[in-house]
Each structure stands twice: as structure tokens, then as C-alpha cells.
Amino acid sequence: MSDTVLLAHGSGGIKTQQLIQDYFFKLFDNPILNEATDSAVLDRPKGKICLTTDNFVVQPQDFPGGDIGKLAVCGTINDLAVSGAKPQYLSVGFILEEGLLLSDLMRYVKSMANTAKSAGVRIVTGDTKVVQRNNCDHLYINTTGIGTIQSEQEHISSGRKIKSGDAILINGYIGDHGMAIFSTRFPKQVSTKLLSDCNCLNELIGDLLAKKCKINFMRDPTRGGVAGVLNELSTQLNLGINILEDQLPVRPEVSGLCEILGFDPLYLANEGKVLLICPKEESEKILNIWRKHPLGKNARQIGHISNEHKGLVVMQTCYGGKRLIDPMISDPLPRIC
């Protein structure tokens, strides 16, 4: 048997069936997927459903702290979790490059299976296409997720309930994913032991929902980083946003490399972080719950919603000055996720 992906693996014939059986069914194994039909039938959900989709084109596919498979599962689970939904099912669509090592594919598929399993989410349907060499960079993965959402959480993704004075929290260090990817791309130039923060946030967020914490908004600051989310929010809802530089959790390696390279950690991607906005009086309760969870140990408040400078994000610097945090125009690091 060939040890690389062939065009025939995408033909819909015997080779496709073998790939599906030996890789996807074997590792994603669950009764819904095993029906082996073109679509998955899911039980009638309790409540409304939340739908989200993401393509993953990260380069390189392997990086410290994760790989494209783990990222593809975490990313979509997190998009559901930050919407206040309980992630339940994923579909997965693979685009494979002819010549991809089957052993690499197996590794990514295992990584997806393990990540989904530990997050309590099932991969229930999929699709595989193969394109000729040089028409794809190893593999791209689409995951689309379904979660259930209770009506009292529906405002969370829109931010409609955000008020002046609300606290802005984050569950830990920013910029780890972006800098881990960068250092993997330039191993000769950058030597660091930094790991991507790539992780599923549904448990960390589920803890807050279970304890009826009041949450006015959540979003995961991936592509475009913390600055990207805050700028989108301030523009869309005409909010004044204040952040405090000396409260931003940034690892010394990340801030050091940023200074050398001319990056700003606020614009670097994260894959295991959530920005949360809540009433001021709720912030201590949320931080205390988070700090008991491994993914929330370094949680802290980084700013608040202001009555002033509506539509703008302003940072109070360590030196006491103020700096406008611009919306990002172009990315310092393409293909970060």
C-alpha cells in the first residue's frame, strides 16, 4: 500500500473508502459517524442551536503545543463556547495534497480525535478531497460545529448588554500562539521554548455558565489578537475601551521577542484565550472561578468599558501616557490558524 495520499484517495472509489474506514471511522469512532451515510442525523436539540465554521490553513502544520488537527478542533469548539453555547458535534472537511504522508495524516487525525474526545464533542460527518501537488500546502481542514444555547446566553456573542464601567478580563498570557508559530517558521533566527496556547475553552467557560456568572460578552482573540477583537467591538457597538498596559499578561519571552522583531503582543494570535466582558461587580467571582482551572491560572482584568472616546480602543501605557490601539490593517503573520 502507498505511504502517501494519492489522487485516487479523493476519487470516491475504493481508495476513498479505505481511507475513511482505516483513518476516520477508526479514530473518530461513534455511532452517528458509523452510520456511514452522507449526512449525520442528530437528536432534536434542547434549545436553540449555534452553528460556526472555520478553515484551518496554519503553516507549519506542526508547532510546539499542537498541530493543525488539534487546532481545527479547538478553534471551532472555542467559537461555540465563547458564544455561550455547549459544543456538541463537529463536521470535518479535509483538503489533502497529493503526496501528503499518510503517517502525517494519521497523526493529525489522532490529534483531532483525542482533542474532541477530551472536550466531550463528537465528530459525526465528514468529506475528503485530494488536489494535485502544489495546489495545497499539505492539508487544509474545515471544521463546522454545532452547539446548544440557552436563550439567556444569546446576547453573549453580540455584546448588546455591554455597559460603561464593565470589566474586561482575559484568562491568561497573550500572544503565545502567534509567537510559537513565528519561532517555528524561523528556527535559526529565534530560539525559544514557547508553546502555543492551543486548547479547548469549553470547560473553563462552562464553569462560569454553571455558576450563573453574569457575562455580557465573550470572544476568542485568535487572528488579529486582543487588539482585533477590541477594535471590532468598539467600532460595531460604538464603545470606548480602555486597557492598561501594566495589566496585560505577556510572557517575558513573548514581550522580548516582540521588542526585537517589532511586533506587538496585542495583535498576535491566541488559540486558548477568551476575552470576557462582565459587570464590574462580577469580575472577582469570575476571576476566582477561572484561577482554579489550569487554563485560567493567570486570569486577570486588563481594562474596562469607558464613557469616553467612543469607538476607540485606548491603552494607558506603563509610563502613564495614552496610546491609541489601531485596528489592524495587515497581518504580521499570515496563516496563523
Added chain:
Amino acid sequence: MSDTVLLAHGSGGIKTQQLIQDYFFKLFDNPILNEATDSAVLDRPKGKICLTTDNFVVQPQDFPGGDIGKLAVCGTINDLAVSGAKPQYLSVGFILEEGLLLSDLMRYVKSMANTAKSAGVRIVTGDTKVVQRNNCDHLYINTTGIGTIQSEQEHISSGRKIKSGDAILINGYIGDHGMAIFSTRFPKQVSTKLLSDCNCLNELIGDLLAKKCKINFMRDPTRGGVAGVLNELSTQLNLGINILEDQLPVRPEVSGLCEILGFDPLYLANEGKVLLICPKEESEKILNIWRKHPLGKNARQIGHISNEHKGLVVMQTCYGGKRLIDPMISDPLPRIC
């Protein structure tokens, strides 16, 4: 403004927002999408839900009778429809190649919007990534679809109710899509006015469900063609399948080109066809309903389920002989959809 897709369009910054606003929101326009959050909140469905996903990597992206946009919407709608579900919502994930003409992107997006609108389906959430030149072939599209399914239709995609004697029907000519793609790839060698059959089947199938027709199985014979679906079915359910060559609806252009090129129309892809298996006594009713619909004018019975040669697909040829229809090993035409 640039007239091509830039890496910055995939950065999550201002350029990404512009692309989303000017292209996707403008054309896919609906209240759920317009919430502009990372996930779509959908009303609690009436009944169970059906989930299906497909990547579209068709080459070329424009072909007679359709383009990658139309195909991406039809393909996923059809996967839901042949499962007995009513297609309702789509997510869309774009992977765009740096340098793609924005005018081309606009054309595909319009094509998606029009196709979804006429099928009564809403595109409610999406994602866009941009990869460097030569890391993608213009663009790839993932669509993931959600439909609602009544419990009495749940057997349709599994084929569990298929019995010996059941009729095998198809709603029209086979091989049009495959041959239309082939002729577009080799315009100097092949001159034909053939169009792809790319179309949404949800209305055609909805008519049968509304009239309570008894259906034991449906599947759309896309990649791998009619031979692919019948072989998968005969193997999975250990069924004997008989088809009649002189009943196969094949256009003279398609059969002529197949003879010259050494293809077999049974293995060519279709994008607007459904293979349906029903009790023998139900076949006339279904064919009569179909023939009133533009997409079912040339519907006919092409075979039946047999007690003999279990696990095999056998064709009675025009000359009275019998021919085994093998499972397909490799595809005569990669990247057909």
C-alpha cells in the same frame, strides 16, 4: 483598492472586514448572518437535525452550466435532500489564493447567493482564509448544511428498508457533469455544447415527501457516479443490484464522447441527479410526479434489487449479456467537484 485578493484579506483586520461587508454580507444578506458574530444562532428545529459537509475543489471553477459557487450550494443542499431532510441553513468556508481576482470572487459569491435564495436556504455564518500564491488553485469552498428531518424519513440515507424486488429510479441523464468538466479542460480536443446538470434537488425530492411516497433509499451519484453509489450500497448492505443498459438515460453526446475517450457514463459524476430505491408498486407514482418537474422530465427506472449475486452490481447489456459493474478504484477525472 486592489482588484485581487491579498494576504491582508485573510488577516482578520480591516481588509477582512471590508471583504465580509462588501461581498458576503451584501449578497448573502439575512438577519442571522447580519448579526456579524462568530457563530449563528438558529431557532430550535422542529424535529431532528441533519448535518452534512462538503469541500469543493472543482477545476476549472467555471464550467458550462455552473461554477464552483453554484456547485458548493447545490452539492450540500442535495446531500441533505437525499437524506430525506429539508435543507435550511448553510455555513460557508472560503480558502482563497492570494491574487484571485476580486471580480471572480464576486461572481462566485453571487452565484452562491442566487442558488441558495432560489432553494429557500440561508447562508448564516462563514469564514475566510487567504493562502499564498501556489498554495491553492484560485479558491476552495466548504459548505456545511443543516436540515430538519422527520423521524419517518430517517431510514432513507441508510437504505435499511431496501428489499428484493425494489425498483431503482433516476431523475434523468447521467454523466453530464463529468463530461462537461472534461470538455472544459480540453477545449481543443472536445467540442460540445453539453451543460453540467448542477442543480438543487430539494424541490424535486420535497414533492415526493409531500405526497407521502414510499422511499427506501436516496443518494446523489456525484463523485464515482451511479456505479459508485450502487457498489457502495451493494457492499454495505449485501444487496444484489441489477441494472439494464438499455434503460440508462445517457445523452448521445455523452455516450459518443465516452466511446472515443474510453470512459463509462456509469462512473461519471452527476450534480443534479438522485438515485432512488422504492417498492416496485411505488415506482410509477414517483416517476409521474418527477416527470412534471423540470429536473425530472427524463426520469426512469434503470434497474431493481435482486435476490441473486448478493454484494454485486450486474448490468444486463444491450446485447443480452451480463457485465459486472466493478467498484471504481481510481477516478478518470480528479477534482470533479
